[in-house]
Amino acid sequence: MSTENMHETETHDESRQGEALILDIPMINPVKKLYVESYGCAMNFSDSEVVASIMSKEGYATTRDIEEADVILINTCSIRDNAEQRVRNRLTDFKKKKRENPELVVGILGCMAERLKKNLLEEEKLVDLVAGPDSYRSLPSMIEEVGTGQKAVNVLLSRDETYADISPVRLDKGGVSAFVSITRGCDNMCSFCVVPFTRGRERSRDPQTIVKECQEIFDKGYREVTLLGQNVDSYRWNMSSKGEIKDPSRETMNFAQLMESVAQIDPKLRIRFSTSHPKDMTDEFLEVMAKYDNICKYIHLPVQSGSTSMLEKMNRGYTREWYLERIEAIRNIVKEVSISTDIIAGFCGETEEQHQDTLSLMEAVKYDFAYMYEYSERPKTLAERKYEDDIPKEVKNRRLTEIIDLQREHGLLANQRQIGQVQEILVEGNSKRSDTELAGRNTFNTKVVFPKMPEIKPGDYVMVKIVNCTSATLFGEIVQI
Ligand code: SAH
Ligand code: SF4
Ligand code: F3S
Numbered sequence: 001m002s003t004e005n006m007h008e009t010e011t012h013d014e015s016r017q018g019e020a021l022i023l024d025i026p027m028i029n030p031v032k033k034l035y036v037e038s039y040g041c042a043m044n045f046s047d048s049e050v051v052a053s054i055m056s057k058e059g060y061a062t063t064r065d066i067e068e069a070d071v072i073l074i075n076t077c078s079i080r081d082n083a084e085q086r087v088r089n090r091l092t093d094f095k096k097k098k099r100e101n102p103e104l105v106v107g108i109l110g111c112m113a114e115r116l117k118k119n120l121l122e123e124e125k126l127v128d129l130v131a132g133p134d135s136y137r138s139l140p141s142m143i144e145e146v147g148t149g150q151k152a153v154n155v156l157l158s159r160d161e162t163y164a165d166i167s168p169v170r171l172d173k174g175g176v177s178a179f180v181s182i183t184r185g186c187d188n189m190c191s192f193c194v195v196p197f198t199r200g201r202e203r204s205r206d207p208q209t210i211v212k213e214c215q216e217i218f219d220k221g222y223r224e225v226t227l228l229g230q231n232v233d234s235y236r237w238n239m240s241s242k243g244e245i246k247d248p249s250r251e252t253m254n255f256a257q258l259m260e261s262v263a264q265i266d267p268k269l270r271i272r273f274s275t276s277h278p279k280d281m282t283d284e285f286l287e288v289m290a291k292y293d294n295i296c297k298y299i300h301l302p303v304q305s306g307s308t309s310m311l312e313k314m315n316r317g318y319t320r321e322w323y324l325e326r327i328e329a330i331r332n333i334v335k336e337v338s339i340s341t342d343i344i345a346g347f348c349g350e351t352e353e354q355h356q357d358t359l360s361l362m363e364a365v366k367y368d369f370a371y372m373y374e375y376s377e378r379p380k381t382l383a384e385r386k387y388e389d390d391i392p393k394e395v396k397n398r399r400l401t402e403i404i405d406l407q408r409e410h411g412l413l414a415n416q417r418q419i420g421q422v423q424e425i426l427v428e429g430n431s432k433r434s435d436t437e438l439a440g441r442n443t444f445n446t447k448v449v450f451p452k453m454p455e456i457k458p459g460d461y462v463m464v465k466i467v468n469c470t471s472a473t474l475f476g477e478i479v480q481i
Contacts, residue, residue, distance in 0.1 A: 031059040035069035040077025042228050044110050046179040048075050049168035051136050058140040071105045076112035078194050080376035091124050098126045105146050111198035117155045134158040157200030164209040174429050176459050178217045183229030191315045191382035204237050207253050214262050218269045223459050226272040233280035256285040263292040271295045278326050279317035286333040298445040302342035306361025307354035327365050338444035340369035346396030347375045348387035355399050362406055368414040370407045374400050408471055415469035425464045448474045
């Protein structure tokens with residue numbers, strides 16, 4: 001798995017929330033074969049690695065060849081209607097396989113499983129198993145239950161499950177970059193968002209297990225970790241609750257302190273994180289970011305809208321002014337840093353003027369990158385219960401196009417500004433375009449492509465001079481290995 005799905009080109013569709021990942025873990029004398037496909041955010045991809053780990057202990061080896069699978073698991077996303085539609089289309093492909101092989105077990109995991117619960121068994125007749133995000137430890141027994149001819153459903157959400165003790169099976173073939181979950185769930189209740197319903201209450205993971213996992217990843221040769229949470233800034237661990245308190249002045253560990261511990265593992269381990277929340281991002285954290293060269297100078301800070309009244313309706317917990325002040329703080333404290341965002345076009349009741357506020361905020365910030373979406377009403381959310389999804393499809397679409405066009409200009413400007421700079425690039429592998437080029441990322445998370453040299457391999461750091469760009473990619477020449 002690459003971090004590609006975290007940093008796609010601008011898009012209308014689900015390319016970030018819907019990249020499929022096919023797991024492939026070799027095993028000696030495997031008993032049974034498991035095929036897993038993942039959709040959605042990085043959290044889901046990371047969960048699939050936990051699932052692979054749980055299943056490998058039961059003797060399951062993963063396969064890329066669906067034809068030889070004994071068990072098919074599909075890890076799903078509910079964030080927008082089209083994310084669910086993609087999964088439904090994929091399920092109809094599996095129907096054929098099930099007809100050919102009635103022994104085959106088909107299971108749905110993740111957010112759609114949690115949202116639709118046992119209804120999925122009725123809606124999608126072929127499904128044998130429905131497992132929500134906090135139930136993966138019970139997958140082996142659920143599969144056993146299916147073996148006795150029953151359907152298995154576990155959609156219990158937990159207040160404390162973090163899978164902290166499970167060492168995920170790394171599925172990234174490149175072996176350079178890995179995801180590490182630090183929190184699960186979300187307590188924010190943004191009115192448009194289904195995540196609090198599919199992922200449950202927010203909980204933080206024991207920092208010792210996080211640091212240990214990052215150290216192990218580094219020891220295995222990885223050179224980048226991305227710490228994951230729906231709102232990483234609200235990470236908080238009570239040190240005294242487990243008798244772990246070493247420094248009496250430090251009763252709790254917050255995100256800034258956690259970042260510092262991870263950054264100290266090794267200067268050659270790059271640290272990324274996603275997602276930051278404008279209402280919770282502190283100066284203390286920004287100071288830690290500025291202090292450590294190996295904390296990448298890239299912040300994803302979703303704004304959703306540039307209008308204070310819309311933000312209030314979205315229940316985001318900040319105003320336009322607050323957001324702009326946070327941007328100023330980032331640029332004052334961290335200085336050279338790239339910033340990306342998420343924007344929703346056409347939320348309930350959005351006026352033309354409020355849409356213009358979003359465009360003017362974009363002008364004020366000049367994002368390096370953005371993920372941009374049309375509002376999609378989600379069942380059970382506050383917005384669905386309280387507000388009418390009243391912006392016509394064509395208007396949503398036109399507003400989104402205006403947002404995307406403006407972002408394209410800003411993205412190009414951001415890349416052009418880097419021409420002439422000499423940057424440290426972490427090499428990820430061959431460039432997709434050609435066999436004679438390598439690709440990696442700079443600290444700002446921009447993809448950089450440069451000519452191959454035989455002595456350079458994935459995981460190496462090289463100094464590259466940027467000579468050219470498009471709105472999505474920088475092109476350079478190696479100046480020093
Ligand atoms: N926890 C992250 C975002 C998780 S979802 C945060 O708070 O920023 C990723 C993005 O999907 C959101 O930032 C939002 O822009 C978008 N999104 C969420 N619900 C949506 C909906 N109902 N319609 C359209 N876009 C949505
Ligand atoms: Fe959804 Fe808001 Fe939580 Fe992000 S912070 S996951 S948008 S509820
Ligand atoms: Fe989708 Fe669930 Fe992630 S809804 S975006 S897979 S938390």
